[in-house]
Amino acid sequence: MDTDRGGVAGFRLTGRTWAGDLGIWSSAVAADGRRGSTLRFDPRLVADSSARERLIAAVVADRRLTQSGLTGLVPIADLITAQDEVWLITSEPAAPTVRDLLSGAPGSPGPDAGSAATVLMETAWTLLALHSSGLVHGELHPGTVVIAPDGSALLAERGLLDALLGRPPAPERDVAAWASLARGLAATWASADREAAGLLEQVAATASIRGLAAARDALLAGRDLLPSGFTTRARLAETLHRWPAHEAPGRGGPPPPVPAAPDEGEIVTLLHVPRTGEQRTREADGHRPEDVVLRFGPGVPAETTAAQIWRAGRDQQQTEPPSDRLRTAAAPHARRRRGRTILSSAILALMVVGALALWLFRGSSAPLEVTKVDVSAPKKTQGCDTTVRITGVLYTNGAGGEVSYQWKRSDRKEPIVQTDQISSGAASHEVSLDWTVKGEGSFKGTVVLSLLSPAPEGKKIQDRATFTYKCS
Template structure:
């Protein structure tokens, strides 16, 4: 790994992943805590006022974190140096669900269910605060060391593009995530449960989808809320070969300027070493089936939600046979609730009717670039597939094929409207002796395509290693 470069006191380790906004690096904070650094692609923040919108989005996240919403990847700072923009997080930004899907041999259906219910609750909390994620997909769901799921890049893509994504986009993205995990990490009754939850999200929203999962928990493996299988998968992922790249040039510390602490005149000042944002133990929760804190047995977020849903159902069954309750007040409250629900449904119907469906994404061509220089012993071929689309929105299904016979899992990437080019990386590590090994990587886009058939491109590289 290429260590050494630092940003605002955070040392980059060389372990990387590519996102729609730029390149993420694993990093170590000044206090020695594993962290993350996102180096924005200059093209992503080139639009006028893009930086101001990023500051607004990050500041909103920090306020939510201070109020207790722990399911967001915590942001430590947003800085600029030599014309580039860097986002610093006080926790690691990898692996994501996409990383675990690509690694194969994922966790069980219980782990998938825990991720889905936790992300659904996080989105409900965001929506209750008047915010949306805007770019939810497996690559923006980070799995922490304890197996908890966190939302990454919340609002950043929309801020860079000057968009205001509707709540419906998050709901559709969650449903797509549920179907992806159903196909990859579940089977039988569990897969059918996730598919029902996806349909419930599309029909009635995330609270309905979450409650569908709670009601069907019996088909999931016993004890799944402890996340043991998910943590085992994290350990396997950490021990496996992962993408690495040379660390970017480190800017002069005197050139680093924070964007989050501007003075009253609007001018920025030089940033001190960034520190993690304070975290609170108080959880923000909204909607039915969401528990209050139990100080004697706090558990984890998803476990509390699962347990609360079970307790709520038992309470509802018990109320059916109870006596002596003030029925008049209950009827009055029910009438008010019905009126409010009717108004919400009418408003949602009007909004839905006013919205015209956007252009669906379709892939036009695929180009693949490989290393030009011959790899030497234990080298890694960094291969990039460039997918050209029609600029529409939707999910692209693709798979990388390697000439050495190594089987890689199919993947999905959700793209938003307006983007006509997407980069899909492949990092192929080669080891052992060879005088003329030629590796060929083929990127095959399965759907959707303009022709209706799979589209692919390929690139080759040479590897030589002779030990005397």
């Protein structure tokens, strides 16, 4: 059961804990009832000051991405330290994860092949957005893919382990991890559906050979092999609705102890840059910007809790014992280095936001272009009196506008012409055609999807697909 273990940065720890790669996670509840989570880092990972500085830069980049509109990450509310402990606070729950759901929930139908495809599609989009911004996740696995209450897939712990270990970003490691995730879900959630499992194995191989974007497109093109309505996330949302909220996520063995909440009066954070006026005032008083430390706790309004400043390795000249005088003497140099690091982190964050904005809105000022079309039909032989769903994908340059296309069926002379409006920012647009076949006999149907406009001069953009009908 949930047990009140005190509060941290305006969040009350509820006593539900689980072990992660970086330390101990705990569920938490904000003063307004919103649920979130806290992560108390393993002290060994954050003992080095340079590791803390890299951690701060990673968190700042994450917050900038989230504020600019990227929705595929678990949002971070704060990063704090108190009494040599470092805590990460998220404004949404960081559980359950795919790893938790793999163990099953009592009374739940459990995720299916469509759920697996949803997780893979959404994590692929998020990873591609990160890579376009020059960032990576770094430690993708079932334990860092969180399922939100609406069934969407969010990535947790983005870039944190790389930052703490000082590892350079490696997009290829993300791709390999995504392929491994696809194979694992094929063998578990999709195991009851042979064709769907085969599709997930295929996209895993595609990711390894041709990259993540090609794997995402292959998954989308093979959607006819997946349960209908998988894009609604309904099965995942139902699974979470039945998930016992009062139980800790399954990890095997006894749960880790609940971390004791730090004294609110000792908490400081490093996720705030002083405003210009505030900086000038403090410099006039003889304080440099890197000396500014805002505290929160008793007597400070609750609404400012998450806006305070944590600065790693803050000046401890008045509290350090004599044996630490040598380290204290070097503190001014360390503070200057931290000041430069903070400035560099802010510049990096602005560059990341700009790159992400260019990726999200590329082509918004350019006319709509369709670069390719793909068509797929069911591979299974269709039985008597059936309606065959033909699906197509139009790949665009991300600009918005009107697109016109036609379907040409082998059983009729006149084509079927359709016109759709495409929103700006979408790199692809899905279309479909229903073909009803009745009566006895065998029949091979062929359909050709052709782009009418906007079409490049002198070039045909089209694709075809076939299916087999047999009724005796």
